[in-house]
Amino acid sequence: MIEPAAGTWDSPAPGDLADRYFDAAIALLNRLRDEEGAGVEAAATAVADALAGGGRIFAFGAGHSALPAQDVVYRAGGLAPVNLLPVPGAVGVDVVPATLGSALERVEGLATAVLDTSPVQRGDVLFVISLSGRNVLPVEMARHARALGLTVIAVTSVAYAAETSSRHPSGTFLKDNCDILLDSKIPVGDAELSDPRIPAPFGPASTVVTSALMQAVMATAATDLATRGITPPMIRSGNVDGGLEWNAAVFEEYRDRIFFRR
Template sequence: MTNGTRDGGAGGTGGAGLAGRYLDAAIGLLERVRDEEAAAITAAGELIADAVAADGRLFAFGAGHSSLAAQDVVYRAGGLALMNLLSVPGVVGVDVMPATLGSALERVDGLAGAVLDSSPVRPGDVLVIISLSGRNSLPVEMAVNARALGLRVIGVTSVAYAEGTRSRHSSGTFLKDHCDLVLDTKIAVGDAELTLDSVETPFGPASTMVASALMQALMATAAAGLAERGIQPPLLRSGNVDGGHDWNGRVFQEYGDRIFYRH
């Protein structure tokens, strides 16, 4: 966590000064992820490339704000067309009212199994589960049930939470305990990078930014891994560039049996 000085003190805590502190903290987190998670990102990218080469499908899941990083790689210009959002009603973002209901649903036992049983997943597919804390029942059971169904699971989570909080799952375990590979976001417990003497609680969350960066790095690594196998990665182009719609139409036609967000 980056600590600010007193209001109006040296270094500037108002306006651009505090913004700079936040950006410095964000850059520091990205540098840590780059340096410390490189091997895990490479391995996860290879796992995804292996699945695509073997006609497998790709899914991403996150609850609450963690869903934003999952959505960021679905139907995305420059991204893999095969990434599908595994949606759980009521927990995708903060669109459900009241928003606190989404948080409550993350703690409901059995929900993940019901979602997976009604989804198009099959053995050999890859599921990326994004959860900042990894402590709630939903991401833990999602990983457990997905692996039982024969999926490979990649977790994007903060390992610090497993060391500094208690699990809310009956097993006492965290998401990280049930994954084939884990990408650690390095986010501190509380997800707040700034403090000020005049503000009563830490602020400045960075988890969404880091998780999204990890997901895009993962997609890029997978695309390169496919190219190394002699397989053109099924990438989408922006619909706002000439020829983009035609390009994407051909990708959808070729890989339509593995793309579920168009159904």
């Protein structure tokens, strides 16, 4: 059993901790707004270019990095031709033991096999989301996708490259193997709070921040398409009147570019 840190300390009220967490997340979001605008625009242009030219959009993330990837797939208010690129056992924490997913991120050849048997094709866009960007799976995914002619958008924390070592044989990070880089600004360790009584930092913000970054790209891409005179293929909520019928029409029109339906 882990004992709390010794010594006396005035415990903050629960509301104070909540405020500290919200303030930290908002500060990170403000940094993205102020510092990643050019990257968001570049990523959105790549998405719009692909969709305007008949291409498809894919998103990949392993472990908890899969959550921001899933958040832009089959999403009310999102673009229809955005597809999850799944790696069996590595998407989310649905495997037992959960540590298997982390182990699979260090397996060489897995990303190459997934891409080679997937529906991706030259001209498509692939978002590779990895907080640390240091593991074999995301680095290999990005490198092989580029070799196949995809535009790779890396969503990662550049801070990890300065404070950790790569686990890929090349010694490179995800940030080094992409066409467009989006820096999530998340600090190493992904924890925004600390308490002398608690032996580890806590309060991760990467999911909140990275999901917001992904949604900013998709929203900008939709506006880009509209500016070009192209009606963006948006998904509506199935829980509003007419939503299911709207979506059925969009899915039919874009059926050759949507892979989350049979």
